[in-house]
Amino acid sequence: MTKSTTDEAAGSARLRGRRGLLLTVLAVLLAAVLAGHRAVPNLRGLGSLLDSVTPLLGLAVPVLAVAGLLRRSRLALLAVLLPATVWAVLYGRALLPPAGGSGPVTLRVASQNLRAGNPDPAATVDSLAAGGADLIALQEVDGDDRVAGALRERYPHHAAVTTVALWSRYPVREYAGVDTGLGWTRALRAVVATPDGDLVVYVAHLGSARAGHTATRDETVRELAAAVRADAAPRLVVLGDLNTATTDRVFAPLARLLRDAQADAGQGFGFTWPAGLPVTRPDHVLYRGLTPTSAGVVRTPASDHRAVVASFRW
Structure with missing residues (x-):
């Protein structure tokens, strides 16, 4: 060389x-x-x-x-x-493979941010109903009659406050708005009479988070956590667009009170936004007093969010 x-x-x-x-x-x-x-x-x-x-x-x-x-x-x-x-x-x-509990499913839930100005909200909610959900929580509802037309026969019980709504197969005993500090009510609490007993359901759309502007979102997380902390219901679910990921430190007040169905019974991170190529999960199914059997994400038409779904047994 x-x-x-x-x-x-x-x-x-x-x-x-x-x-x-x-x-x-x-x-x-x-x-x-x-x-x-x-x-x-x-x-x-x-x-x-x-x-x-x-x-x-x-x-x-x-x-x-x-x-x-x-x-x-x-x-x-x-x-x-x-x-x-x-x-x-x-x-x-x-x-890892889902670690959901065994046994028969007694409750199925779904949550969807419809997207303001959704061109075909009926198609969006119809895809959720086709999955067999007993409860459907919606956010960014603008009063479009097409949503009611697609759901009312299969979900005869309904609760709504401003732009959040709950459609149920089972009677809604009572419901009321929940103040999360937004200045206008964008969350509700309902008591649903399921065949297995009463279930408290929160439907929430928390404050938006933007680069450099998260203070409002942070405050709404704390307010929702305070409402859940004060709620004595033994069985409770929180459904909605919380505009924060479970990995976000701001999520901690809710994480201390509730379990995450996706983490406990789903597989993967369950990203939901943006729908075309999701990179984060602002949409959640949180719970206590129930056993999750499965959880996942559903691609629905016409929305900029994917839907979150979960099933439970009592």
């Missing part, structure tokens, strides 16, 4: 080493963000945004692994194991 060939080989090795070092640094940074995202200050909603997208950061792991293979860097490949392990510990359970 000539001296020039040797020099070229050495130079190539040094270049691979530097590239491997860059990939290693990126892998360590990714692991640090995954493990420590809650430590990032929630200034102008930055912390909430980071919390919400951390499950998606796992997509960077295979990218780094492929880059390490292409660079033939053992150091980089070893380093990639670090964020892969952190991500698996934090979110890997979502990819």
